[in-house]
Amino acid sequence: MSGNGWVAQAPCAGDFRFTSEEAEAGAPTEPLVLALLAACHDCPFRAQCVDLVMPSASLFDGVCGGRLWRNGQVLATCEDARPAELRERRRHPITHGTEAGARAHNRRGERACSLCREAGRLAQQARRARKRDSDI
Numbered sequence: 001m002s003g004n005g006w007v008a009q010a011p012c013a014g015d016f017r018f019t020s021e022e023a024e025a026g027a028p029t030e031p032l033v034l035a036l037l038a039a040c041h042d043c044p045f046r047a048q049c050v051d052l053v054m055p056s057a058s059l060f061d062g063v064c065g066g067r068l069w070r071n072g073q074v075l076a077t078c079e080d081a082r083p084a085e086l087r088e089r090r091r092h093p094i095t096h097g098t099e100a101g102a103r104a105h106n107r108r109g110e111r112a113c114s115l116c117r118e119a120g121r122l123a124q125q126a127r128r129a130r131k132r133d134s135d136i
Helices: 005-009 021-027 030-041 045-053 099-108 114-135
Strands: 062-064 066-068 073-077
Touching: 005 062, 030 062, 030 066, 045 062, 099 114
Parallel strands: none
Antiparallel strands: 062 066, 066 073
């Protein structure tokens, strides 16, 4: 599935316990961790989850990709987690406020930020004006 459309189909969709205040404040309780990791057990999107969140690069605290993370380090893992799921693809940074930035957001499957949307709109407006002028 391209983009981030898979997020709504993930077993954890809408469950805010995966990055709860409890997980951020200190060590989450063992029953909570086991319940969250159980939700990840049959999830077909664990690798995409890690790729989206980039937990080691972002020093993530919470549950992502079938693992409990604290400061970007794995503390616990669900039973059938595979090491290949931990690969975080390097993403090129987005140059915000440019038409290229708007395209980069689109390639990632995310809604462009307001600066990139405006730059894309202005570039499209300029292209239309040039086309209109060349047709005259």
